[in-house]
Amino acid sequence: MRSLLFALAVPFAFLGACGGPETSQANNAQANISEDSRVADNAVASNLQLRLSMGDAAKVMHARHEGMEAIGKATKAINRELKGSSPDLGVVRSSAAQMASLARASSGWFPAGTGPEVGKTGAKPDIWSPQNKADFAAKLRNFQGAAQAFNAAAKGGDAGAINARFADLGGTCKACHDKYRMDMHH
Amino acid sequence: MKKPVWDLPIRLVHWLLAALILFSWWSVRTHHTDWHIWSGCAILALLIFRLLWGFAGSSTARFATFVRGPRGVADYFRGRWTGVGHNPLGALSVIALLGAVAIQVGLGLVAEDEDGLYTGPLYRLVSIDTSDRARDLHENWFKVILALIALHVVAILYYRLRGRGLLGPMITGKAVLDPGTEPMQPGKWWAALICLAVAIGITRWVIAGAPPFGS
Numbered sequence: 152m153r154s155l156l157f158a159l160a161v162p163f164a165f166l167g168a169c170g171g172p173e174t175s176q177a178n179n180a181q182a183n184i185s186e187d188s189r190v191a192d193n194a195v196a197s198n199l200q201l202r203l204s205m206g207d208a209a210k211v212m213h214a215r216h217e218g219m220e221a222i223g224k225a226t227k228a229i230n231r232e233l234k235g236s237s238p239d240l241g242v243v244r245s246s247a248a249q250m251a252s253l254a255r256a257s258s259g260w261f262p263a264g265t266g267p268e269v270g271k272t273g274a275k276p277d278i279w280s281p282q283n284k285a286d287f288a289a290k291l292r293n294f295q296g297a298a299q300a301f302n303a304a305a306k307g308g309d310a311g312a313i314n315a316r317f318a319d320l321g322g323t324c325k326a327c328h329d330k331y332r333m334d335m336h337h
Numbered sequence: 338m339k340k341p342v343w344d345l346p347i348r349l350v351h352w353l354l355a356a357l358i359l360f361s362w363w364s365v366r367t368h369h370t371d372w373h374i375w376s377g378c379a380i381l382a383l384l385i386f387r388l389l390w391g392f393a394g395s396s397t398a399r400f401a402t403f404v405r406g407p408r409g410v411a412d413y414f415r416g417r418w419t420g421v422g423h424n425p426l427g428a429l430s431v432i433a434l435l436g437a438v439a440i441q442v443g444l445g446l447v448a449e450d451e452d453g454l455y456t457g458p459l460y461r462l463v464s465i466d467t468s469d470r471a472r473d474l475h476e477n478w479f480k481v482i483l484a485l486i487a488l489h490v491v492a493i494l495y496y497r498l499r500g501r502g503l504l505g506p507m508i509t510g511k512a513v514l515d516p517g518t519e520p521m522q523p524g525k526w527w528a529a530l531i532c533l534a535v536a537i538g539i540t541r542w543v544i545a546g547a548p549p550f551g552s
Contacts, residue, residue, distance in 0.1 A: 226453030227465045235461065321454045328452065329368045 208262075208269045215260040216272070218253050225250045226321070233314060240308065247298075247305035250320075254298035257291060273333045287331060294323040339511035340520035342421055344395040346529050348510055350387050354380065354438070358482070370455040377445045378458070378544055384439055386536035393532055396522035397422030404428050421518050430489055437482050441475065446543065448472040458544045 225246040232238040266276045278287045297320040304316040343351075357380050364372040391400040405413075405425035412418055413425040423431055447463045448471040449456040460468050493503050506512035514520060542548070 223452050224465065227449060227468070230449075230453050230456065231461060231465070234456075321452075324452050325368075325454055334366075 204264065205269065208265045211260065211262060211265050212270055212272055214256075215265070215274075218256060218260060222250055222253050222324075225253075226324070229317060233317060238310075240305075243313065244305045247302045251298045251302035254295045257295065261287070261291070267333075275331050275333055278331050283331075287327070290323070290327040290331070294320075294327060297323045338513070339509075340421075340514050341510055341523065342506045342512045342514075342521055343397060343510045344521065344523055345510065346386070346390055346394060346524070346532075347398050348507060350383050350390070351507055354383055357383070358438070358486075362479070370450055374445070374455060374457065377442055378540055380438065381442050381446075381543060382536045382540040384435065384442060385539050386532050387435065389532035389535060390524070390529065393528045394524040398524065404432065419515055419518055421512075421514055421521055427492070430485070430492065434482075434485050434489060437478070437485055441478050441482060444471045444475040444478060448475050458546055461546060462550060 229243050229246045232240075232242050261274070261278060263279050266272065266274055266279060268276070277283045297316070301313075301316040301320045304312040307313075357376050361373055361376040361380070364370070364376060390398050396402050403423040403425075405428060409418070409425035410429065418424055446457040446459040447468055449460050449465075449468040450472065451469075456468070457471075463471070496503050
């Protein structure tokens, strides 16, 4: 990261030097250049930090979007099996395992600065408001717990337990989405 | 002297449909998706009943008496239409509204919500992608229904301004008729019961996933 900053700062430092007043005398020209380059250096550094953090935010938001979509797809696949007359336990198990690992990953999906102020997202800004932070974290934990419990039930073969844990899991999705997701049409 | 224009089943279907469309909109906006789906199923039953009543009902309920071709509509514009019930232009609005609501119900039957938590009763008849696409269409199609409802209300206001109240007859079932026009010929009460029973039966079969196709 540091070397990248430096590598990007070097050309800007040269630009700063070139932009220096040509009429300045030789003996303080050197001082001018170094001062200019320092200013440029700082500007680039703060800009890059801004830009890199924007990039990081976009990356997180993308991962979040893809992850949520994958969770939705897994839910739909499971739904189709469980409601059918002859559920394919293999599909249920692999989807449950996928969902459990996505649920674990979801801990990293909601850092501050990844709300609608940064880019297109269905996440409401309420998620990061001081009064909701704890509630949101609790709801996310509920979801993660329910995903693990469902995965455990799916590994067993008890249809009653699988259905019950799947309903619990859906409840944790809804609890959070009703409160913290915007009504989006995409 | 007011004469019968709309029978009770027509008026009930009309107002229940209006109420259920309002309820469907409200329930889905407030995340009561389960209620939304039940409301859609009730609308399905209403539509089936209305379709059957359009063949077996009172004279003004029957499609054969009020659905007219372009010539009928043109005659109506020239003031050459007399009769009771839907005029040839209004008939187009009726068919458009019922058709648009039927399409909306059809899309809802195979749709599933974004999270896969709620599904229309026939979602297993189609693939996940089709279900998701049906949901998107279902959301957008509501705009078509809203536009038709707006047109419907504007038309009623327009007739009102021209001195013809349409709201009262849809509530009481009676209106003052132009001299020389025949009043509504009522349908049979037992025919209405049969239509209702068939509508409920088909709807229950759909709710069950349309066995044996949906299992």
